[in-house]
Ligand SMILES: *[C@@H]1O[C@H](CO)[C@@H](O)[C@H](O)[C@H]1NC(C)=O
């Protein structure tokens with residue numbers, strides 16, 4: 043019995059081993075296959091979400107959908123496909139001559155800033171700059187005080203050199219009377235640029251040297267005019283002409299609001315507009331302003347040799363606030379500058395040389411007054427709004 047049972051038991055045991063081995067091998071095969079498929083990304087245990095469904099993503103997607111027009115075939119007319127919705131939903135506002143995503147963004151940022159600026163000052167949390175911004179904002183929002191002050195703050199500027207305004211004659215008092223003998227173009231331009239951040243005729247600023255981008259350098263460029271574009275002065279369409287007429291009337295009315303005699307204002311401001319048209323004619327148009335053409339590096343002494351009618355070094359030294367930047371006190375004729383528009387400057391000083399000083403002074407002070415207009419009482423702002431609707 044025993045002799046028979048041993049091989050029997052051995053056979054049974056080896057059968058169990060074979061089964062176990064079979065299970066092991068097929069288990070390994072299945073596991074291996076699964077591992078391979080997972081590693082190849084063919085099977086996913088936690089399938090990744092294919093769409094971003096956060097509220098920011100939904101908002102952005104809705105924003106894009108609202109700007110396009112899905113019923114236009116993009117291959118037919120891509121502009122209309124991409125922009126129809128935006129154009130339909132964003133008509134140009136009454137008080138603006140153009141509109142786009144940037145002004146829209148600006149407005150939205152303004153609204154957020156307004157909410158921040160209206161929070162009371164916290165000496166503990168707010169940095170000095172934030173406190174100053176809040177104080178400035180509150181002062182601008184104090185409309186009663188602004189209405190009461192009316193023209194007084196501006197007139198006190200207009201009573202001092204270099205901002206005595208010829209068109210006002212002695213109407214704001216004898217100390218406001220402009221004197222041709224005392225007029226200095228360099229002084230007036232430098233004060234406008236240095237103390238009032240107003241670039242007239244010349245735009246002087248500091249920026250990276252285009253060819254040595256880790257170095258800063260002074261750059262000289264043409265400045266903008268009162269109206270937004272050069273074409274506003276040059277086009278001869280009826281529309282452009284009536285825009286210029288409206289602009290002239292706006293200058294005249296502003297001068298009269300500040301105390302000028304109407305007929306004097308009319309003739310003085312006509313000359314001012316004529317001067318601006320002449321400047322518009324010599325401005326280098328956008329399409330000619332290529333980086334290569336505008337890269338004219340030279341020292342101030344070379345610039346002065348090229349355009350000797352203007353005291354470039356004197357102007358630059360007057361603009362720089364050496365109390366803020368004492369290290370710039372020693373700027374001299376060897377200082378390098380990039381003259382972006384040499385031809386404009388040559389033409390500019392040819393025009394200015396032949397212009398009456400009275401017209402130059404009238405124009406420079408007009409630009410100062412124009413840039414302050416928004417800080418004046420309502421009657422000035424209403425007059426501006428009326429003009430901006432033309
Ligand atoms: C979208 O295009 C269709 C077909 O051209 C047009 O009828 C519709 O007015 C357009 N929608 C908008 C918002 O412009």
Ligand SMILES: *[C@@H]1O[C@H](CO)[C@@H](O)[C@H](O)[C@H]1NC(C)=O
Nearest residue numbers: 273275276277278279319323
């Ligand atoms: C507009 O007219 C003026 C004066 O007649 C002329 O000098 C100027 O070239 C004209 N401008 C254009 C863009 O046609």
Ligand SMILES: *[C@@H]1O[C@H](CO)[C@@H](O)[C@H](O)[C@H]1NC(C)=O
Nearest residue numbers: 213301302303304305306307
């Ligand atoms: C403005 O000046 C003209 C000429 O100098 C003069 O006839 C006129 O009366 C003055 N107008 C006012 C409102 O002073």
Ligand SMILES: *[C@@H]1O[C@H](CO)[C@@H](O)[C@H](O)[C@H]1NC(C)=O
Nearest residue numbers: 323324325326327329330385
């Ligand atoms: C602008 O460039 C064109 C082509 O080079 C030239 O004919 C034209 O005179 C330039 N205009 C000005 C204002 O520089």
Ligand SMILES: *[C@@H]1O[C@H](CO)[C@@H](O)[C@H](O)[C@H]1NC(C)=O
Nearest residue numbers: 340341342343344375376377
């Ligand atoms: C200005 O540059 C010119 C040409 O490189 C040079 O000859 C002249 O000495 C420089 N002037 C000054 C004051 O550095």
Ligand SMILES: *[C@@H]1O[C@H](CO)[C@@H](O)[C@H](O)[C@H]1NC(C)=O
Nearest residue numbers: 181187188191195414417418
């Ligand atoms: C704006 O007007 C206010 C009130 O008249 C005045 O205090 C403030 O200095 C003016 N700001 C500027 C930048 O002229």
